[in-house]
Amino acid sequence: MTDHTGPLRLAIVGAGRMGEALLSGLLRSGAWTADQIVCTTRSQRRADLVGERHDVIVHTNSAEAAAAADVVLIAVKPQSIASLLAEIAPKLHRGQTVISVAAGVSTATIEAALLEDIPVVRVMSNVPVQVDEAMSVLAAGAHAGPADVEVARTILGHVGKVLELAEEQLDAVTGLSGSGPAYVFLLAETMIEAGILLGIPRDVATELIAQTMVGSARMLRDSGRHPVELRESVTSPGGTTIAAIRVLEQERVRAAFINAIEAATLRSRELGA
Secondary structure (H helix, E strand, O other): OOOOOOOOOEEEEOOOHHHHHHHHHHHHHOOOOHHHEEEEOOOHHHHHHHHHHHOOEEEOOHHHHHHOOOEEEEOOOHHHHHHHHHHHHHHOOOOOEEEEOOOOOOHHHHHHHOOOOOOEEEEEOOHHHHHOOEEEEEEEOOOOOHHHHHHHHHHHHOOEEEEEOOHHHHHHHHHHHHOHHHHHHHHHHHHHHHHHHOOOOHHHHHHHHHHHHHHHHHHHHHHOOOHHHHHHHHOOOOOHHHHHHHHHHHOOHHHHHHHHHHHHHHHHHHHHO
16 A cells, blocks of 8 residues: 655656546646646657646656656556556556556556556546546555555546446446447437437537536436436426337337447457457
């Protein structure tokens, strides 16, 4: 277990879309200052862009950044993690915490690549991290104690909601909430196109659907009511909604969503392997 006291130095290794979103959220929160964070990217051009945008140190030497940090947050694609771990492992040491947001990559895989028993916490987050509304799920590795989980929870808590689950559930979490925003965006796109087909201007249709989704999500999150109950509250006998629901059921939309989420879960396991 790592004992973190005082201001922590954070290295975000891989300042791509997710890494930069986390960086931006932490700076917005005020809990972290620019001088506490260093980021790395593979290209100097990207490093210059992110550094200028957020006024933080960004360079291309991941091993150097990792060596100087208390917390190393790995935000690279799963296909790149093996080469990254080979690069930074010799520089990591006890007293640090490693947090990985690489989809599908187990804590055991990361631990096996490290030269010491360094605590590893695996995270599955999602793209609403960009607006501080992410859903993040944590899983502790073999050497991670409560303090390591807490530092991961604190970091992710600044950009959304955080849960802790057993690691064997994280592939399913990837299929549900990790990929989930794409399903929502696809549904929104489809509903907006339907509005356009029915003569509503695109900007108006977009506003209608966006606010409908926001309001519906808040009802589901805050009311404590089952989604079936909420759906039935909108569905009057012989009305417009039940006519629409019947078509969705005939087209097996429910089964398609379940199959899609299962496919995403299986793909997460493949990436981890």
